[in-house]
Amino acid sequence: METISDLLTGEKFVPSRINQRFQTPKNRVLYYNKKAKKIRLLKSNYDRPLHKNYMILLELLDGKEEVVFSKDYLLGKGYSFGVYTHIENYKGKSCYAIYDFLLITLPTGDIKFIKNND
Numbered sequence: 001m002e003t004i005s006d007l008l009t010g011e012k013f014v015p016s017r018i019n020q021r022f023q024t025p026k027n028r029v030l031y032y033n034k035k036a037k038k039i040r041l042l043k044s045n046y047d048r049p050l051h052k053n054y055m056i057l058l059e060l061l062d063g064k065e066e067v068v069f070s071k072d073y074l075l076g077k078g079y080s081f082g083v084y085t086h087i088e089n090y091k092g093k094s095c096y097a098i099y100d101f102l103l104i105t106l107p108t109g110d111i112k113f114i115k116n117n118d
Helices: 025-061 071-077
Strands: 066-069 086-090 093-098 101-105 111-115
Touching: 025 066, 025 071, 025 093, 025 101, 025 111, 066 071, 086 101
Parallel strands: none
Antiparallel strands: 066 111, 086 093, 093 101, 101 111
């Protein structure tokens, strides 16, 4: 039988199935965990502030549909401006969004957060 190399360890082994790429299930799990960790680390510079912003918004809205806060207050809470998940249209205008929260800058400079239930 033909031998192949384990993708994690590089050890040679005889596969028991045609599509077997790892010598043991443990090696398969370790290989894909390492691969996923590498991706998580690459994304962490964006995911961490997004998660923090989302948790701040959940706390501030506390079941309400919309709230208004000053930019200074939000900065004091640890909110990071400049990280958003997407841009959405709201009443004919484009606004930033973090998951299901819309962020609208008011003429006064305050920020209005709206829970988007669409």
